[in-house]
Amino acid sequence: MPENEKHLLIVEDEAALREATAERLADHGYAVTQAENGEQALAKLSEFAFDVLITDLRLPGADGTQVLEAAIERYPKIIGIVVTGYGTVKGAVEAIKIGAADYIQKPIHFDGLLFRLKAALEQQRLKSENVYLRSQLEERYRFEGLVGHSQVMRELFQLLEIVSPTNSTVLITGETGTGKELVARAIHHNSPRRTHRFAALNCSAIPETMLEAELFGHVRGAFTGAVESRPGRLEQAHKGTLFLDEVTTMSSALQAKLLRVLQERELERIGGTRQVKIDVRIVAATNSDLAQHVAEGTFRKDLFYRLNVIPISLPALRDRREDIPFLAQHFLERFSRNLHPPRAPVELSQEATRQLMAYDWPGNVRQLENLVERMLTFSQGRSQIKVADLPPEVRTATNPVVNMQVKFPDDGIDFRRYVHDVEREIIRQALQKSGGNKRQAADLLLLKRTTLIEKIKRLQA
Numbered sequence: 242m243p244e245n246e247k248h249l250l251i252v253e254d255e256a257a258l259r260e261a262t263a264e265r266l267a268d269h270g271y272a273v274t275q276a277e278n279g280e281q282a283l284a285k286l287s288e289f290a291f292d293v294l295i296t297d298l299r300l301p302g303a304d305g306t307q308v309l310e311a312a313i314e315r316y317p318k319i320i321g322i323v324v325t326g327y328g329t330v331k332g333a334v335e336a337i338k339i340g341a342a343d344y345i346q347k348p349i350h351f352d353g354l355l356f357r358l359k360a361a362l363e364q365q366r367l368k369s370e371n372v373y374l375r376s377q378l379e380e381r382y383r384f385e386g387l388v389g390h391s392q393v394m395r396e397l398f399q400l401l402e403i404v405s406p407t408n409s410t411v412l413i414t415g416e417t418g419t420g421k422e423l424v425a426r427a428i429h430h431n432s433p434r435r436t437h438r439f440a441a442l443n444c445s446a447i448p449e450t451m452l453e454a455e456l457f458g459h460v461r462g463a464f465t466g467a468v469e470s471r472p473g474r475l476e477q478a479h480k481g482t483l484f485l486d487e488v489t490t491m492s493s494a495l496q497a498k499l500l501r502v503l504q505e506r507e508l509e510r511i512g513g514t515r516q517v518k519i520d521v522r523i524v525a526a527t528n529s530d531l532a533q534h535v536a537e538g539t540f541r542k543d544l545f546y547r548l549n550v551i552p553i554s555l556p557a558l559r560d561r562r563e564d565i566p567f568l569a570q571h572f573l574e575r576f577s578r579n580l581h582p583p584r585a586p587v588e589l590s591q592e593a594t595r596q597l598m599a600y601d602w603p604g605n606v607r608q609l610e611n612l613v614e615r616m617l618t619f620s621q622g623r624s625q626i627k628v629a630d631l632p633p634e635v636r637t638a639t640n641p642v643v644n645m646q647v648k649f650p651d652d653g654i655d656f657r658r659y660v661h662d663v664e665r666e667i668i669r670q671a672l673q674k675s676g677g678n679k680r681q682a683a684d685l686l687l688l689k690r691t692t693l694i695e696k697i698k699r700l701q702a
């Protein structure tokens with residue numbers, strides 16, 4: 242039996258019609274089984290996983306909708322095609338609602354049936370291919386979306402590899418645009434929870450009064466406007482991950498309620514009486530210093546400890562300038578690909594790259610991403626982006642080190658002190674780049690390791 246042969250179950254009480262249709266379908270390469278009433282059909286369905294069910298809606302015994310329902314319940318991927326009596330579509334509408342792929346009307350025109358059947362099979366094939374492609378995309382997602390070559394970013398990737406597969410609560414901190422949400426998604430996609438939902442809730446984007454309902458859900462009539470019962474994000478993220486963004490904006494009452502849910506792992510919808518068990522991993526984020534909020538009494542200490550099980554702090558872009566060229570390149574390639582028509586990637590001139598690295602990026606990666614998109618739009622087919630294409634604030638940014646050397650104050654300068662400061666700053670940056678490794682820092686400074694150690698000693702004296 243060829244592996245891709247499709248198995249059809251045809252249910253029809255008019256014997257002549259059923260047999261003729263079955264025969265012709267078999268001629269077209271389908272493996273056809275026949276049933277003459279609802280009971281027979283149900284019995285056959287319980288024994289064999291058919292690919293397609295073609296059923297008359299009006300049958301003796303169980304009717305066609307029941308057969309269809311039972312088939313879909315058992316084999317969610319089965320293709321159901323229902324046959325309705327001449328001039329009636331009423332039953333067909335219901336069948337489609339239940340999950341039938343298509344319907345045809347009597348009298349059956351065989352070519353029409355064959356065409357619908359092929360179309361439905363093709364659609365199913367595409368659907369499963371999509372599922373496959375999506376799973377491949379997820380595979381590639383890994384940490385690929387996260388660009389970073391600097392020491393801090395490499396350490397971050399290592400940390401993510403260890404932390405992602407666990408159930409531990411994570412607290413991500415970092416300035417705006419440093420990639421907190423991207424990291425939260427990466428954690429989810431690299432955890433066993435990836436096949437379930439990643440639900441996100443930005444606590445600062447929703448008024449306090451609605452935030453509670455958003456988180457916990459509500460039952461019908463819980464408050465004005467609650468016309469029907471609704472699950473909250475916590476429930477939606479069951480078995481998955483809930484990304485709680487900007488947690489500091491939560492009121493203390495809500496913080497207490499959230500804490501209770503995290504402790505008990507169950508919740509009650511607003512206005513409800515039933516306890517709902519939930520299994521959710523929480524990844525929280527904030528761009529302010531949560532410990533500071535605790536110290537100031539605006540954030541509950543106990544909730545802070547609950548959330549801060551694994552702290553992940555994302556460095557500002559200005560503190561990892563070496564990532565800038567890679568990020569810029571990454572965004573250039575991505576945006577070029579998405580242009581219509583797609584373009585060969587544009588490159589950045591050396592001087593433009595230097596300027597990007599000199600700028601301070603208050604909006605961090607997001608700001609760089611937006612800038613790259615804008616530059617690409619205005620580059621109008623040129624293959625290189627030059628300094629002149631950069632916005633003024635970036636074009637005129639000065640590298641902090643160079644800056645120290647060229648700006649001579651009008652009222653003179655303390656030479657020794659100035660050189661001392663410059664030396665210290667350069668060494669500090671070299672050590673930061675090397676992650677504290679003195680040999681690597683010395684290499685970056687074209688110094689011998691011993692010379693660097695000596696200098697560090699002298700500067701500290």
Ligand SMILES: Nc1ncnc2c1ncn2[C@@H]1O[C@H](COP(=O)(O)OP(=O)(O)OP(=O)(O)O)[C@@H](O)[C@H]1O
Nearest residue numbers: 386387388416417418419420421422423528606607
């Ligand atoms: N390491 C990175 N590699 C590639 N893209 C990144 C990286 N970090 C951030 N981005 C991109 O920068 C943009 C901002 O990232 P994200 O939304 O995750 O930041 P955020 O920290 O949540 O910002 P905010 O605090 O403003 O919400 C996104 O488009 C994201 O894809």
Ligand SMILES: [Mg+2]
Nearest residue numbers: 418421422486
């Ligand atoms: Mg964010």
